Amino acid sequence: VIPGWFSEISPMWPGEAHSLKVEKILFQGKSDYQDVMVFQSSTYGKVLVLDGVIQLTERDECAYQEMITHLPLCSIPNPKKVLVIGGGDGGVLREVARHASVEQVDICEIDKMVVEVSKEYFPDVAVGYNDPRVTLHIGDGVAFLKAVPEGTYDAVIVDSSDPIGPAQELFEKPFFQSVARALRPGGVVCTQAESIWLHMHIIEDIVANCRHIFKGSVNYAWTTVPTYPSGVIGFMLCSTEGPDVDFKHPVNPIDEQDDSGRPLKFYNSEIHTAAFCLPSFAKRVIESE
Numbered sequence: 001v002i003p004g005w006f007s008e009i010s011p012m013w014p015g016e017a018h019s020l021k022v023e024k025i026l027f028q029g030k031s032d033y034q035d036v037m038v039f040q041s042s043t044y045g046k047v048l049v050l051d052g053v054i055q056l057t058e059r060d061e062c063a064y065q066e067m068i069t070h071l072p073l074c075s076i077p078n079p080k081k082v083l084v085i086g087g088g089d090g091g092v093l094r095e096v097a098r099h100a101s102v103e104q105v106d107i108c109e110i111d112k113m114v115v116e117v118s119k120e121y122f123p124d125v126a127v128g129y130n131d132p133r134v135t136l137h138i139g140d141g142v143a144f145l146k147a148v149p150e151g152t153y154d155a156v157i158v159d160s161s162d163p164i165g166p167a168q169e170l171f172e173k174p175f176f177q178s179v180a181r182a183l184r185p186g187g188v189v190c191t192q193a194e195s196i197w198l199h200m201h202i203i204e205d206i207v208a209n210c211r212h213i214f215k216g217s218v219n220y221a222w223t224t225v226p227t228y229p230s231g232v233i234g235f236m237l238c239s240t241e242g243p244d245v246d247f248k249h250p251v252n253p254i255d256e257q258d259d260s261g262r263p264l265k266f267y268n269s270e271i272h273t274a275a276f277c278l279p280s281f282a283k284r285v286i287e288s289e
């Protein structure tokens with residue numbers, strides 16, 4: 001351990017570790033589910049860490065939050081009811097709020113400490129909670145979905161951590177089945193889907209499960225996030241049987257600014273389409289029938 005540095009050591013990326021220079025540790029705690037830490041880095045702004053894994057940094061959280069939100073919501077004409085599973089930092093809520101058609105946003109986050117810590121240390125991320133359309137549920141997303149009436153949502157966004165820890169069951173078949181049931185015909189889901197450089201086997205399993213369960217379209221998109229090991233992270237985009245969804249060509253453009261005049265920092269319709277272009281090693285695995 002180098003004094004003054006945080007190294008992100010995890011079995012999710014054996015043999016490598018992104019390190020960030022620490023100016024000051026701002027919070028350290030242990031919730032019912034995981035260790036929670038916030039530190040001020042020298043060059044990435046503030047950093048949120050759960051069980052030793054970086055969830056977001058102020059420097060590039062915009063890339064992840066904007067892509068995981070607008071890839072699904074800009075792919076359907078008129079999203080009204082949106083469910084967020086995970087996403088306790090509030091960043092996805094901030095991005096969903098840009099869509100004027102949205103009338104109701106439910107968020108189900110298992111760890112209350114993540115919400116409180118984000119509101120305290122990442123106010124520009126947690127600003128999403130201020131939107132009157134948002135209802136926060138603290139609890140397990142699996143249980144929440146079981147209680148949801150069939151066909152309730154136009155879109156579900158699964159902003160989870162990784163399959164090691166509290167989010168493990170959000171990568172398993174039963175969960176995907178409960179998401180499909182909660183979506184209307186032609187509804188869409190977007191999930192955090194790891195890195196094509198590090199996790200092709202996990203992605204292979206997720207794609208196989210999704211092809212089984214979602215009878216509309218199933219696509220994988222990816223984006224650059226310098227904070228994350230391998231510098232990229234991806235998303236599974238699936239739609240249920242019903243009105244066609246062409247994820248690669250957004251039908252619902254988002255205007256540049258939100259009500260408080262905050263412009264999009266990363267997402268645009270060209271980046272949307274480009275996100276689905278895959279390198280050959282990934283295309284072979286993901287697009288093979």
Ligand SMILES: NCCCCCc1nc2ccccc2[nH]1
Pocket residue numbers: 053054055056087159160161162192193194195198228229230232233
């Ligand atoms: N909402 C949290 C996003 C994911 C945080 C944890 C994490 N960090 C990653 C780095 C590379 C690939 C997948 C990753 N997953």
